[in-house]
Amino acid sequence: MAKIRHVLGISGGKDSAALALYLRRLYPDLEIDYYTSDTGRELDETYALIERLKSALGKDITEIKPIEENNTNAESNFDHFLELYGGYLPSSMARWCTKKLKLEPFENYIGNEPTISYVGIRGDEDREGYISKKSNVQSIFPFRENIWSEDVIKKILSNQNIDQLVLLYERAMEVKELEEALHYISKPINTSYTQKQKLEALLRIGVKTFNQVVFQFLKTTDYPIGKLNSFPLIENEDIIRLDDVFQILEESGVGAPGYYNKLDYEVEIDGENKKGVYARSRSGCFFCFYQQKIEWVWLLEQHPQLFEKAKTYEIDGYTWMQEETLEELSQPERVIAIKKEHYLRTHREQSKSDNNWQDDILAAEGVGCASCFI
Incomplete structure (x- = not known):
């Protein structure tokens, strides 16, 4: 090997x-x-x-x-x-x-x-x-x-590799199972039958079979996995x-990162004191420009020294956010406004979902650098 x-x-x-x-x-x-x-x-x-x-x-x-x-x-x-x-x-x-x-x-x-x-x-x-x-x-x-990865999928499902794909499936499947599968395997990708649809069809036929086929295909390429005699994840x-x-x-016993711990904050809504919760939604630098406004407030209140450090980087017109500086965001009236907006938004969303804590994280993950946040 x-x-x-x-x-x-x-x-x-x-x-x-x-x-x-x-x-x-x-x-x-x-x-x-x-x-x-x-x-x-x-x-x-x-x-x-x-x-x-x-x-x-x-x-x-x-x-x-x-x-x-x-x-x-x-x-x-x-x-x-x-x-x-x-x-x-x-x-x-x-x-x-x-x-x-x-x-x-x-x-x-x-x-x-x-x-x-x-x-x-x-x-x-x-x-x-x-x-x-x-x-x-x-x-x-x-x-x-x-x-x-996408590059591997694109290669193996390429129309020019259909004959090779059919051959690999013939080797991987029993004859009685293969007949139905060949309908999807041999069908060319076009505007009405996309790569995604073909991939999903082959995964439905069998994940392990598909992985075995990909593994054998990679042996005809220079991909690192193709150089292995076996690969247990297939x-x-x-x-x-x-x-x-x-x-x-x-x-x-490792536990979740501490910044996910939900902490209480108070804000006045229509004359009543309300309790909301905030936390950070991801890893990354403490001054990450992908942070939500409420996360900057979390940093201000939970790590004031780091917030002050983040402020020192904002010079000569360079700011972490386009619409306001950290100095402006840290003003008491602005903090209250951000908490109020966050409280109202999250409580609207909670009425639509039972998994609000998951929704917050999933929404945040849609934006940002995978290299920093995974």
């Missing part, structure tokens, strides 16, 4: 932590290297989760360096690159922080070794996550029904969703 490296990035978020625990429990023989890339501007709760995870895994988590040691006098890795960008703060339109502090360090860490990268995109998410452009790196998504049919992630974390 070829020497293939297995890696899993730990962001300090719930999903990557749960994935590490899940794979450790189900596939203890997989020699996975865990790594993290520290921006130097994470929440204390993030660092605490990583320490608990190290203990539970019984294995160290390598910190990969965005910059070489003794190569900067800046306070943190983030500050080093902020200086290089002339104080220009990252934003949703210019995410240099993800590129310089997460993606490029990962690419350098991997080098040219054939590598399988395990990514914690869940079965209830509709996003792909970061796919390395390096040909020696292959991403796998163990929490999803479809564990394969037998897995689990679909891990948000509540499963929290269950994995709790049962392991």
Whole structure:
């Protein structure tokens, strides 16, 4: 068997932590290297989760360096690159922080070794996550029904590979089962029969069979998994969703990241004092520009020193939010207005859903960088 490296990035978020625990429990023989890339501007709760995870895994988590040691006098890795960008703060339109502090360090860490990268995109998410452009790196998504990345699916389901796909299914299935399956397998993708529809049909025929077919197909390519004699995840049919992630974390003793703990706040609504709850919806830097307004208020009240630090970055017209500065947001009347809006919005949503705590997280996950928040 070829020497293939297995890696899993730990962001300090719930999903990557749960994935590490899940794979450790189900596939203890997989020699996975865990790594993290520290921006130097994470929440204390993030660092605490990583320490608990190290203990539970019984294995160290390598910190990969965005910059070489003794190569900067800046306070943190983030500050080093902020200086290089002339104080220009990252934003949703210019995410240099993800590129310089997460993606490029990962690419350098991997080098040219054939590598399988395990990514914690869940079965209830509709996003792909970061796919390395390096040909020696292959991403796998163990929490999803479809564990394969979009590039692999596009290749195997390509119309030009229909004959190969039919042959692989003939080898993988009994004749009596194959007849019905061939209707979907041999049907070309077009405007009325999309790649997504074909994928869903093949998964319905059988997840394990589809995985076995993909595995055999990859043996005809240069993908890292194709260099393996066997790959245990092709037998897995689990679909891990948000509540499963929290269950994995709790049962392991690692627990959820502390920033998910719902805390009370009070606000006056129509002359009555009301109690709402707030928390942070994801991992990432404490000043992440993807934060909601109520999360900035949470930071102001729960980590006032970090909030003040975030304010110091807002200079020369560079601000974390387009419409207001942190100084403006921190004014008492503005804090009250944000809490009031949050209270009214969440209580409207609670009347429509029994799983509001999940809805908040799922909504937040639809925006942002998978490399930072998984």
